[in-house]
Amino acid sequence: MDRENALGRFLRARRELLPPEEVGLPVGERRRVAGLRREEVAGLAGVSTDYYIRLEQGRERHPSAQVVDALARTLCLEEDATAYLHRLARPDGGRRRPPARREQVSLSLLRMMDAWPHTPAVVLGRRLTVLASNVLGKALFDGHAYSGDLVRLVFLDPDARDFYPDWDRVAVNTVAGLRAGADPDDARLIEVVGELSLKSDAFRRLWARHDIRQKTHETKRFRHPLVGELTLRYESLTVNSASGQQLVVYQADPGSPSEEALSLLGSLTADSHVHRPADGDARRPADSGVRQPERTRADRPES
Numbered sequence: 001m002d003r004e005n006a007l008g009r010f011l012r013a014r015r016e017l018l019p020p021e022e023v024g025l026p027v028g029e030r031r032r033v034a035g036l037r038r039e040e041v042a043g044l045a046g047v048s049t050d051y052y053i054r055l056e057q058g059r060e061r062h063p064s065a066q067v068v069d070a071l072a073r074t075l076c077l078e079e080d081a082t083a084y085l086h087r088l089a090r091p092d093g094g095r096r097r098p099p100a101r102r103e104q105v106s107l108s109l110l111r112m113m114d115a116w117p118h119t120p121a122v123v124l125g126r127r128l129t130v131l132a133s134n135v136l137g138k139a140l141f142d143g144h145a146y147s148g149d150l151v152r153l154v155f156l157d158p159d160a161r162d163f164y165p166d167w168d169r170v171a172v173n174t175v176a177g178l179r180a181g182a183d184p185d186d187a188r189l190i191e192v193v194g195e196l197s198l199k200s201d202a203f204r205r206l207w208a209r210h211d212i213r214q215k216t217h218e219t220k221r222f223r224h225p226l227v228g229e230l231t232l233r234y235e236s237l238t239v240n241s242a243s244g245q246q247l248v249v250y251q252a253d254p255g256s257p258s259e260e261a262l263s264l265l266g267s268l269t270a271d272s273h274v275h276r277p278a279d280g281d282a283r284r285p286a287d288s289g290v291r292q293p294e295r296t297r298a299d300r301p302e303s
Helices: 006-017 038-045 049-057 065-074 079-089 107-114 135-141 150-156 167-180 187-199 201-207 257-269
Strands: 121-124 130-133 217-224 228-238 246-251
Touching: 006 038, 006 049, 006 079, 038 049, 038 065, 065 079, 079 167, 107 121, 107 130, 121 135, 130 135, 135 257, 150 167, 150 187, 167 201, 187 201, 228 257
Parallel strands: none
Antiparallel strands: 121 130, 121 246, 217 228, 228 246
């Protein structure tokens, strides 16, 4: 993950992905690029070509909010991507950010999840690692090499494409969600991106697109090894008491085969669950069914 000239890299990636016909420009036979040219972006955004080139090259890094909004409209960016572009353009005054605090799920949230025995629920951290899950949430993702890390599960797990029947769409959304919560100064995120870029061609290609999209709500299909096909709707809720955390809650349509399969999964796993505290978390009640999985190397506090 490159911290140098992040603004320029983002602008270039989005420019090269935007078909000219989408912004009303003709597609000529002699056109050599699939996306927009620099001069076309500049003209549509109302800035000089020289200024826009300086932005992409990193010689100008702090455009005004008005220019950022104009570029976002020109590049057809959605709300999350526009907010991300504003963050890239905002000067930090040279101040060094304090190190990110260890991601820990609150006791009240753990208890609330534990009260949903028929509803899978997980708490995700800034890098889409599973910080906690209730019994059914754990059962939904259990049995994989990377059950506690949704990004590694999608791109590194050998059975990911079988577990996610719509793998291509899941992969795109996973990378977009990871970027949406990205902090350029997060050393552990940089480590994760570097590892995945080396081990997965698909991740490297999708990361280079600079898609930005928060995890919100969606219908997702799973092929579970115990109960077969599941089609679940999820809602992702921001945890206001913990920056960067998301509570993701899954549900099946009432009366559907997926609801029956989810009920079967609950009955198969209810008696087999063993509570194990994560990293000696003394704040969790001993009788809680909610489990915080063991942290991966990328999630452990730096020494």
